[in-house]
Amino acid sequence: MPKTRREFLASTTSALAAASAAAALGPLRLAAALRAEPYALVLGVTQDGGMPQVGCYAERCQRARARAEPRFAASLALIDADRDRYYLVDATPDITRQLDLIDEPGFRDRAGQRRPFDGIFLTHAHIGHYAGLAVLGREGLGILATPTYCTTQMADYLSTNGPWSLMVSEGRLDLRPVTPGQWITVDSGLQAQALLVPHRPEFSDTVGWLFRGPTQTILYLPDIDSWERWDLKIEDVVSTVDTALIDASFYSGEEVPGRNIEDIPHPLVPHSMDLLQARVDAGDRVVFTHLNNTNPAIFEDSVEAAEIRRRGFEIATEGQRFPL
Numbered sequence: 001m002p003k004t005r006r007e008f009l010a011s012t013t014s015a016l017a018a019a020s021a022a023a024a025l026g027p028l029r030l031a032a033a034l035r036a037e038p039y040a041l042v043l044g045v046t047q048d049g050g051m052p053q054v055g056c057y058a059e060r061c062q063r064a065r066a067r068a069e070p071r072f073a074a075s076l077a078l079i080d081a082d083r084d085r086y087y088l089v090d091a092t093p094d095i096t097r098q099l100d101l102i103d104e105p106g107f108r109d110r111a112g113q114r115r116p117f118d119g120i121f122l123t124h125a126h127i128g129h130y131a132g133l134a135v136l137g138r139e140g141l142g143i144l145a146t147p148t149y150c151t152t153q154m155a156d157y158l159s160t161n162g163p164w165s166l167m168v169s170e171g172r173l174d175l176r177p178v179t180p181g182q183w184i185t186v187d188s189g190l191q192a193q194a195l196l197v198p199h200r201p202e203f204s205d206t207v208g209w210l211f212r213g214p215t216q217t218i219l220y221l222p223d224i225d226s227w228e229r230w231d232l233k234i235e236d237v238v239s240t241v242d243t244a245l246i247d248a249s250f251y252s253g254e255e256v257p258g259r260n261i262e263d264i265p266h267p268l269v270p271h272s273m274d275l276l277q278a279r280v281d282a283g284d285r286v287v288f289t290h291l292n293n294t295n296p297a298i299f300e301d302s303v304e305a306a307e308i309r310r311r312g313f314e315i316a317t318e319g320q321r322f323p324l
């Protein structure tokens, strides 16, 4: 369902346009023209630790506890309901509740048959991005063979460390290591490409993902240490996609007391906006995600969130959809 008046108007306009285009095509092609378009669904927007964070009783986390709609760790689903295709991008500790956001009747049937996803894409081995796989194993959903796309390092890590290794040996995670920088055809309506990024490599390397659907391309890059340490320019990558969802862990270096700005291994939001302002002014869509619980922009009524909107950027919300 569209959430705002603007989204409602946009969806109504596009439905009317589709209907009139379908009428021009004739009845035989009516059904095809009116089919639901694929989309990426935001399943979560916080940094790995979630919101509220465990043991945090500061006002911000108490406020999050009182919120009607909970916040979840950063994740996406890629959905083409007409073709019965469902993909998960990162598996977070909040996965149980996050799957409830997938409001498609076909999806629940599939979960009942232990085949909820046609594939899982993983960015890296930090808890917010893969720990949710645990409840897809035998103690939980018990998924059947599911193609799992990740780097070779990540695949090696999953294969050689419990409990993930059991999911691999039982055939639940069907590992499909990819070569970063190369497109893969996932199915007839989806291509994907991993982009290696600099990020603390304790257990695995880290990638962002490009997803190309029938109509749009999305960048999903929830974690990076620094734009400057990347061998690609974020401005150039953003210019090649329709929507970019990027790391917004911290807004300011003051957020984490006792830590110097140089010790915070993420680009600060104002710096990312400075780098990408020209792209946004040119019409590219840049959406912030993976917000730490200290980042005030996680609250829609903060001055920081207002500043992000004023500059033409967006902040992702659970349940938000992007055309794919």
Ligand SMILES: [Zn+2]
Pocket (backbone or CB within 6 Å): 047, 048, 126, 128, 129, 222, 223, 290
């Ligand atoms: Zn993370």
Ligand SMILES: [Zn+2]
Pocket (backbone or CB within 6 Å): 124, 126, 199, 223
């Ligand atoms: Zn990380």
